[in-house]
Amino acid sequence: GFISKADIDRKTATRDQANARVRVAQAQFSETSARNRRLDIRAPAAGLVLTRGVEPGQIVSSGSGVLFRLAMGGQMELRTQLAETDLQKLSAGVQAEVTPTGSTKIFKGQVWQVSPVIDPQSRQGIARIALSYDPALRPGGFASARIVAGGVTAVMLPQSAVQSDGAGNYVYTINAKNEAVRTPVTTGEVTEAGVAITAGLTGSERIVLTAGAFLNPGQKVIPAVQKK
Numbered sequence: 413g414f415i416s417k418a419d420i421d422r423k424t425a426t427r428d429q430a431n432a433r434v435r436v437a438q439a440q441f442s443e444t445s446a447r448n449r450r451l452d453i454r455a456p457a458a459g460l461v462l463t464r465g466v467e468p469g470q471i472v473s474s475g476s477g478v479l480f481r482l483a484m485g486g487q488m489e490l491r492t493q494l495a496e497t498d499l500q501k502l503s504a505g506v507q508a509e510v511t512p513t514g515s516t517k518i519f520k521g522q523v524w525q526v527s528p529v530i531d532p533q534s535r536q537g538i539a540r541i542a543l544s545y546d547p548a549l550r551p552g553g554f555a556s557a558r559i560v561a562g563g564v565t566a567v568m569l570p571q572s573a574v575q576s577d578g579a580g581n582y583v584y585t586i587n588a589k590n591e592a593v594r595t596p597v598t599t600g601e602v603t604e605a606g607v608a609i610t611a612g613l614t615g616s617e618r619i620v621l622t623a624g625a626f627l628n629p630g631q632k633v634i635p636a637v638q639k640k
Contacts, residue, residue, distance in 0.1 A: 457485065458484075458485065459484040459487075460488075460545055461481070462483055462551045463481040464479070465480065466479045483545065483551075486544065486545030487544065487545065488544070488551070489524070489540050489541060490508075490521065490540070490543060490555055491538055491539075491540055492540075492559075493536045493538060494536060495535065499527070499536075502523055502526045502539055503526065504523055504524055504526065505523065505524075506522070506560070507520070507521075507522055507559075507560060508520075508522060508523055508541045508557050508558065508559045508560075509559075510541060510555050510556070511558075512549065512550070512554070513553065513554040513555055513556070517548060519543055521542055521543040522541065522542050523539050523541055523542075523559065524541070525540040526539050526540075527540075539559070541559075566608040566610050567608070567613045567615045568605055568608055568609070569583065569607050569609060569619060569621070570621055571602070571606060571607055573620065573622070573624060574597070574607050574609075575625060580596055581596070581598070581599050582595055582596045583595050583597055583609075583613070583619055583624065584620035584627050585617040585620070586617075586618040586619075586620065586633060586635055590634070591632060592620065592627045592629060592630065592632075592633055593629065593630075595613070597609045618635060
């Protein structure tokens, strides 16, 4: 049938109004979606969540602080305190062995950062050791670390041979006249094999291994060579 121009104009206006409402709805949907995306908390990378500083339903703002802390890729680290002299011997890439407090299990790690700053009070600095994730490594726990910064040759003595007083560590060596000579030494790592002497001895001396606490400098002794 026939339709008047007025009906056509009316239907056209109805169509345009409907299209306008669709565009408004689409714009509102886009705005709501964008707002919701801003509310999503997404980690920048996969990892292990270490701490959570927010609870479900809690209102947060830009001043709420850190919401989550995570170990990227499950990577963990141990922050070790070392004396200034020891810190100077370290560099990134040095291997380390970490033993958590209360455990005998050893975890392999690697020094990845050595602090350039020394605490003026304690004279210590921080070395950071990277560790792979393991359930036995608890974030916030304590551990000891053994770091081998390089191979050195040192005289090894039993702990009974090393004496100590206010002047420092020393051992008694025996001179050509079979007299006890107090010899200052610098000690290094202590292991089951004994005490490493890093300075003060050449390795060719005759050493009093036991009962050194009962000797006096210049006292005559009768050497007895230790059997191997």
